[in-house]
Amino acid sequence: MNLVKRIYNWVDIRVGTGELVEKELTGYLLPVNINVWFSMGSILLFIFAMQVVTGMLLLVYYVPDADKAFKSVSFIMNDVPFGWLVRMCHAVGSNMMVLMLLFHMLSVLFMGSYKSPREMNWLSGFILFNLAMGISLTGYLLPWSQLSFWATTVATNSVGSVPVVGPYLVEFLRGGKLVGPPTLGRFFALHVAVIPALIAALIGAHLFFLQRTGVSTPPFGLMDTTNRWQNDRYRYESHPGGIPFFPHYALQDLTSIAVYCALFLGVAFFDPYIFFPSTAFIPANPFQTPAHIKPEWYFLPNYQTLKLFPSEFLGIAVQVAAMTFLALLPFIDRGKEKHPLKRPLFMVCAVGGIIIYIALMVWGHYS
Amino acid sequence: MKCSFLQTGDVPHALRFAFILLCMLSFPLDVIAQETATVCLQCHSAQTGRGGMVVQPWKTSIHAENGISCHDCHGGDPKDAVNAMSPARGFLGVPKETDIPAFCGRCHVGIRDDYLQSAHGRALGKGGPTCVTCHGSHDIKKVTLELINEKSCSRCHPYERAAEIKAAMVETERQFMSIEGRLARFKGEGVDTEATDKELFSIRNTYHRLFHEVNTNRVKSESSKLQGELAKLDHILQKLDEQRAKRKITGAFVIAGALVAALLFYLLRKTYGNDR
Numbered sequence: 001m002n003l004v005k006r007i008y009n010w011v012d013i014r015v016g017t018g019e020l021v022e023k024e025l026t027g028y029l030l031p032v033n034i035n036v037w038f039s040m041g042s043i044l045l046f047i048f049a050m051q052v053v054t055g056m057l058l059l060v061y062y063v064p065d066a067d068k069a070f071k072s073v074s075f076i077m078n079d080v081p082f083g084w085l086v087r088m089c090h091a092v093g094s095n096m097m098v099l100m101l102l103f104h105m106l107s108v109l110f111m112g113s114y115k116s117p118r119e120m121n122w123l124s125g126f127i128l129f130n131l132a133m134g135i136s137l138t139g140y141l142l143p144w145s146q147l148s149f150w151a152t153t154v155a156t157n158s159v160g161s162v163p164v165v166g167p168y169l170v171e172f173l174r175g176g177k178l179v180g181p182p183t184l185g186r187f188f189a190l191h192v193a194v195i196p197a198l199i200a201a202l203i204g205a206h207l208f209f210l211q212r213t214g215v216s217t218p219p220f221g222l223m224d225t226t227n228r229w230q231n232d233r234y235r236y237e238s239h240p241g242g243i244p245f246f247p248h249y250a251l252q253d254l255t256s257i258a259v260y261c262a263l264f265l266g267v268a269f270f271d272p273y274i275f276f277p278s279t280a281f282i283p284a285n286p287f288q289t290p291a292h293i294k295p296e297w298y299f300l301p302n303y304q305t306l307k308l309f310p311s312e313f314l315g316i317a318v319q320v321a322a323m324t325f326l327a328l329l330p331f332i333d334r335g336k337e338k339h340p341l342k343r344p345l346f347m348v349c350a351v352g353g354i355i356i357y358i359a360l361m362v363w364g365h366y367s
Numbered sequence: 368m369k370c371s372f373l374q375t376g377d378v379p380h381a382l383r384f385a386f387i388l389l390c391m392l393s394f395p396l397d398v399i400a401q402e403t404a405t406v407c408l409q410c411h412s413a414q415t416g417r418g419g420m421v422v423q424p425w426k427t428s429i430h431a432e433n434g435i436s437c438h439d440c441h442g443g444d445p446k447d448a449v450n451a452m453s454p455a456r457g458f459l460g461v462p463k464e465t466d467i468p469a470f471c472g473r474c475h476v477g478i479r480d481d482y483l484q485s486a487h488g489r490a491l492g493k494g495g496p497t498c499v500t501c502h503g504s505h506d507i508k509k510v511t512l513e514l515i516n517e518k519s520c521s522r523c524h525p526y527e528r529a530a531e532i533k534a535a536m537v538e539t540e541r542q543f544m545s546i547e548g549r550l551a552r553f554k555g556e557g558v559d560t561e562a563t564d565k566e567l568f569s570i571r572n573t574y575h576r577l578f579h580e581v582n583t584n585r586v587k588s589e590s591s592k593l594q595g596e597l598a599k600l601d602h603i604l605q606k607l608d609e610q611r612a613k614r615k616i617t618g619a620f621v622i623a624g625a626l627v628a629a630l631l632f633y634l635l636r637k638t639y640g641n642d643r
Contacts, residue, residue, distance in 0.1 A: 032641055078559040084614075243641050251636035258629035262622045269618025278555035 021246075029242035030249050033221040037107035038249075039256035041210075044104060046257050047097045048203065054090040055192065062142070064188040066181035069144035070283040088272040089264075094136045095275050096264050098298045101129050109329075109350060112338030113216040115227050117235075119330040121213065124206040126327045131199050136296065138191040141184060147277060149284035150293040152187070153179045154303075161312035178286070214238060225339035294365065301357050304364030405445035407437035424506035440470070467497040477572070481579040488579075496523060510578065512540050528583060535587045539574060542597040543567075549604050563603055570596050 012018050030038075061080055063072040076083035105125065108114050114122035141152045156173050160166040175182025214237035219225035229235070243249060267274070275297075279290045295303050306315035325332070337343050340350075411422050425431055430439075438445040443458035445451065452458045462470040468491065472479025482488040487496050501514060508514075512533055520529040546567060554560050574593055580586050 074557070074559050077557045084557070248636065248639050248641070251632050251639070255629050255632040255636060258625050258632055262625035262629065265618060265622050265625060269615060269622070273556055276557070281554060281557045 025246035025250075026244050028245040029239045030215050030245055031217045031239045031242050033218055034215070034243065034249065035218055035220065036252065036256060037103075037111070038215070038218070039253045040100060040104035040107055042253035043256055043260050044097065044100050045203070046260070047093055047100060048199065051090065051093050051097065052196065054086050054093065055196075057086045058090055059192065064142070064184060066144060066184050066284075069142060069184060073143045073145075085268070088268045091275060092264060092268045092272050094139060095296070095298075096260075096267075097132055098136060100260070101132055102298075105129060106354075110340045111216070111218050111220075112227065112340070112343070113218075114330045115333070115335075115338065116229050116231065116330065117213055118209070118216060121206060121209040122330045123327065124202055124209060128199060128202045128206060130323075131195055131202060133298065135191060135195040135199065136298070138187040138195065140296065141179075141187045142191060143280070144184060144284045145280050146282040146284055146288075146290050147279040147293070149179060149286065150279075150290060151295050152183065154293060155295065155299070156183075158306060158312055158316060161316050163313065180286070212236070219338035219340070225342065226336040227338055297361060297365070300364035301360035304360040304367060307364075307367065405436055405438065406448040406451045407441075407443070407445055410448065410451075411437075421505045424503070428505060428507045429509045430507055464497055465492045467499060471498045477576060478579065481576050485579045486581045494523075510575070512536055514578075528581070531583050532581070532586045535583070535590045536574075536577065539590045539593050539597065542594060542601065543571065543574070546597060546600050546604065549608075553604070553607060558607060563600055566596075566600060570600075 008017070058076060061072055061076050061083070063069060073087070076087050078084070080086075108122065108125070137152075137155060141148045156170055156179065159173060160170040162169060171177060173183070173186065174180070175186050216237065217239070229237070277294075279293070282290075294300065302319055305319055306312055309315040309318065333346070335343065335346075340347055408422060411418050413419070425437070430436075436445065437443075441459050441461075442456070443451045443453065444456040447456070450456050452460070459470075468479050468482055468488065472482075482498070483491070489495070491497065501519060502508075502510075515529050515533045517526040517530070520526050550560050550563060550567065570593055573589070577586055577589055580589075
């Protein structure tokens with residue numbers, strides 16, 4: 001018996017690794033008609049890991065002080081070996097994370113995977129999406145550039161439209177009347193400690209719900225595309241005769257992650273500046289407002305919606321209503337059908353929603 | 368299909384009323400922020416005669432672009448319409464012809480000295496040109512070599528010598544434009560250009576001092592020296608371009624590696640099929 005096998009046996013008789021591998025990997029069966037969209041979750045786990053690693057590397061040189069933050073980022077970009085690559089991967093990665101989250105949510109929506117008994121999977125995923133937006137927003141301020149400073153000023157101003165408590169909320173977020181050094185301290189703490197911990201916890205909850213409910217069956221390539229879950233007792237959705245997660249679907253996950261890496265590195269190496277206007281490289285100046293300050297692409301629909309309404313409060317109220325509707329969708333849409341083409345009302349709403357979302361984004365960009 | 372959401376139907380009157388009330392309540396009182404302008408601009412914009420002719424040219428000037436307003440040159444109080452032109456508030460009005468170099472020279476100190484030492488400056492008050500003869504008084508544009516042209520120079524003297532000076536400076540100007548453009552691009556990509564910026568600023572200052580020099584030989588020799596200095600900066604920027612090209616080549620290999628890995632994983636997945 002060679003050394004590796006002896007070590008494996010030593011561990012196995014203590015923690016039962018063989019049984020664990022059989023249960024969670026080789027014996028973990030997935031629907032035979034599973035498709036590539038189911039690997040979005042693995043891509044997102046990979047992105048989150050990349051963000052954590054690159055974020056930790058940036059922390060080595062980043063100084064969360066309003067007088068030193070911009071210079072420290074400039075130092076990372078120009079003097080630290082491969083610092084530019086780490087920073088670009090972190091910044092491009094945050095954009096890609098939001099993009100992939102959108103794709104993941106859309107695939108869940110169109111395949112009806114949010115339906116019972118997966119309400120908690122959807123809710124935890126929806127909260128994760130909002131946390132990803134939050135971590136992106138808080139990270140945006142950290143380089144202390146003109147873009148960071150003024151985009152944060154605009155974003156925190158919007159909170160002031162909340163009736164009664166709005167002004168207090170703005171002051172609480174900023175740590176003062178205006179965006180300044182205390183804001184940087186608060187956003188830094190949120191970005192590197194509070195939100196990552198919440199995201200990690202929510203990912204754990206999301207995976208736990210997935211593990212307990214089982215992978216949903218995609219509605220494509222089947223005669224019966226209805227949700228067969230019965231609302232009487234807990235049942236695990238097993239897939240007898242399905243394909244094993246390992247090595248079969250794990251290889252699909254790896255294929256998707258490798259394709260994602262090619263796309264992500266293509267942006268990071270060849271044109272990361274699609275995510276960086278020139279104001280991103282000018283130090284913050286509270287006395288000089290840049291012309292045409294715009295938020296990141298994923299906040300453009302929110303930004304344009306705020307502009308469409310006569311008051312910011314109404315704009316925010318509409319967005320809160322839309323987000324609440326989306327969050328509670330599994331509780332509102334109780335229909336059994338999962339195939340998108342057999343859900344015409346859903347299709348009209350979903351496609352209409354996507355068109356409006358993209359139109360607002362484009363409009364926000366050019367307005 | 369059982370979908371209870373998004374069903375159409377009449378909206379109850381109470382809900383409509385609540386919505387309208389919400390819209391009305393949420394209108395902020397201070398909807399429109401008034402654009403603030405100095406009292407100088409407010410009065411002169413409304414004037415139809417000579418006084419009103421200065422506003423529009425100023426708006427297109429390098430001064431307006433850099434936030435230099437009426438009171439920065441002419442003095443006075445830009446916030447008090449009644450006392451805006453009061454000498455007690457520092458109002459200087461329009462300078463006499465011989466006072467113009469000193470008037471402009473309060474800010475452009477080095478250029479005033481260069482001008483006063485030049486043939487142009489030595490002819491001040493004796494028919495020679497002042498600052499505004501070439502640069503204009505309100506529609507002042509960013510200085511370029513275009514300012515030296517036959518139409519403008521031949522108002523006072525033959526153009527030949529000016530043309531010779533301009534020719535000596537054209538190449539230097541081209542180098543400046545090229546380096547400035549590339550520096551702006553690098554800056555917009557997060558490159559720390561501070562040291563190169565300072566170097567260029569220093570060279571540009573020396574270059575600008577040549578603008579009021581009318582000694583052709585000196586202009587030629589100084590231009591040649593400046594071109595040498597600019598060539599060094601150009602070399603630094605070339606190194607940066609090479610570094611970025613190398614990064615892209617490395618990136619292309621890494622991306623190719625990721626795509627090959629994707630292909631291998633895909634082929635391996637295919638070999639397993641759907642069998643356990």
